[in-house]
Amino acid sequence: MARILLFTGKGGVGKSTVAAGTAALSAAAGNRTLVLSTDAAHSLADAFGTAVGAEPTEVAPRLFVQQVDAQLRFEQSWSDIQRYLLTVLDVVGVDPVAAEELTVIPGAEEVLALLELRLHARSDAWDVIVVDCAPTAETLRLLALPEALGWYMTRVLPIERRVVKVLKPVLNRAAGVPMPGDNVFDAVERLHAELDEVRGLLSGPQSSVRLVLTPERVVLAEARRSYTTLSLFGYRVDGVVANRVFPAENADDWRAGWVMAQDDVLAQVEQSFAGLPVWRSVYRTGEPVGVPALTELARTLYDGVDPLAAPTGEGPFRVTRTSDGAIVRLRLPNVTRAEVDLARHGDDLVVTVGSYRRLLTLPAGLSRHRVAGARVEAGELQVRFEEQTLVDAQERTT
Incomplete structure (x- = not known):
């Protein structure tokens, strides 16, 4: 190559x-x-x-x-x-x-x-x-x-x-x-x-x-x-x-x-x-x-x-597993959380920075998960996913 x-x-x-x-x-x-x-x-x-x-x-x-x-x-x-x-x-x-x-x-x-x-x-x-x-x-x-x-x-x-x-x-x-x-x-x-x-x-x-x-x-x-x-x-x-x-x-x-x-x-x-x-x-x-x-x-x-x-x-995009789900990480140097707009559309994660938008197709293993939180830290967007059943259980107890 x-x-x-x-x-x-x-x-x-x-x-x-x-x-x-x-x-x-x-x-x-x-x-x-x-x-x-x-x-x-x-x-x-x-x-x-x-x-x-x-x-x-x-x-x-x-x-x-x-x-x-x-x-x-x-x-x-x-x-x-x-x-x-x-x-x-x-x-x-x-x-x-x-x-x-x-x-x-x-x-x-x-x-x-x-x-x-x-x-x-x-x-x-x-x-x-x-x-x-x-x-x-x-x-x-x-x-x-x-x-x-x-x-x-x-x-x-x-x-x-x-x-x-x-x-x-x-x-x-x-x-x-x-x-x-x-x-x-x-x-x-x-x-x-x-x-x-x-x-x-x-x-x-x-x-x-x-x-x-x-x-x-x-x-x-x-x-x-x-x-x-x-x-x-x-x-x-x-x-x-x-x-x-x-x-x-x-x-x-x-x-x-x-x-x-x-x-x-x-x-x-x-x-x-x-x-x-x-x-x-x-x-x-x-x-x-x-x-x-x-x-x-x-x-x-x-x-x-x-x-x-x-x-x-x-590379700039990677997925790391956690005990209750996963974290999707995307390098976004020189931006703050306020400059990032995030949305979930089916199996896709829509990331918008200013006038630029990327449609990220999530790994199949995350299809049963939902977005539980997001932050920008040290020039990296981190989106936390948790299993649907776990999140629903937490919501029912609150």
Whole structure:
């Protein structure tokens, strides 16, 4: 299984450069390395100073670069569904140009580009895959879609498919619009399965996310939110890269002011990401371009630490058993109990933090349990479950 390392961060912080440098250092260490860009605004060709296409291009021994054709992947994975939606919109009189815009999910191209990662991970051709993601964690957040749609896919879609198949002629006449055929249902199921596999890869023990930031308050605030969101959706964050740090040596008055301002933010970075390594990269006089310069940047950045070491410990989500039930634990760094909304919906636990919501399907063993309490402690949401009979007995005695 290849080591998968994803880089994300606010636009303009040097995310692509750090990802490219990490990949170059990996290849220099003898690993078959692929660095993959799923960002629609590709920057890897600029970083390596060479032409890069939609297929893996070798730019140095054991180092390959690919900028995914997101539009092509979108057409391959969404075309059957889009054609059906376009037919429906045409019947109801929507302008064809507007209809095409309406059938494109915002951010879908970036998400579907990650399906390329699934193919590479299954090929066993690589030891290390470095992914240069789109700015911010939006792409990764959208990968929660398979989990959120899990209830629909397992409970509603099979029934809907059978009903449409039996009543299709009647429904066509009654609704006045064409009903979806087997090819549409097949496409939905296939896309769900593929995205679910990608999500499994990215939340697995060999995968982790690395946040890149610059020492600025606005950038730090977004990185903190990204850390919380990534943990909410089950992704491991294994470290933070503080990029473009002004060196304190030989600083004139103007740069000394920047050094002081950055030192204050860097102290907050250490507090915000306590327990994670924070690597610092100094502000260079020139932008590193090409394999040698990128390798040197990464070698200096990690300073002898293995940048490819797999994350240790348990993931953000785990369940521990107690004498009378269980405790569901979910890492939620940088949040308080007041910022978390919790609800139980059948076998699902709905966790909402700000504008982000995750639908957690509980283990089968907790189906007979009920939520007995919840708290946030040391950056972790802890939801206590007790057996239904035990709770009911306690309620009857009070």
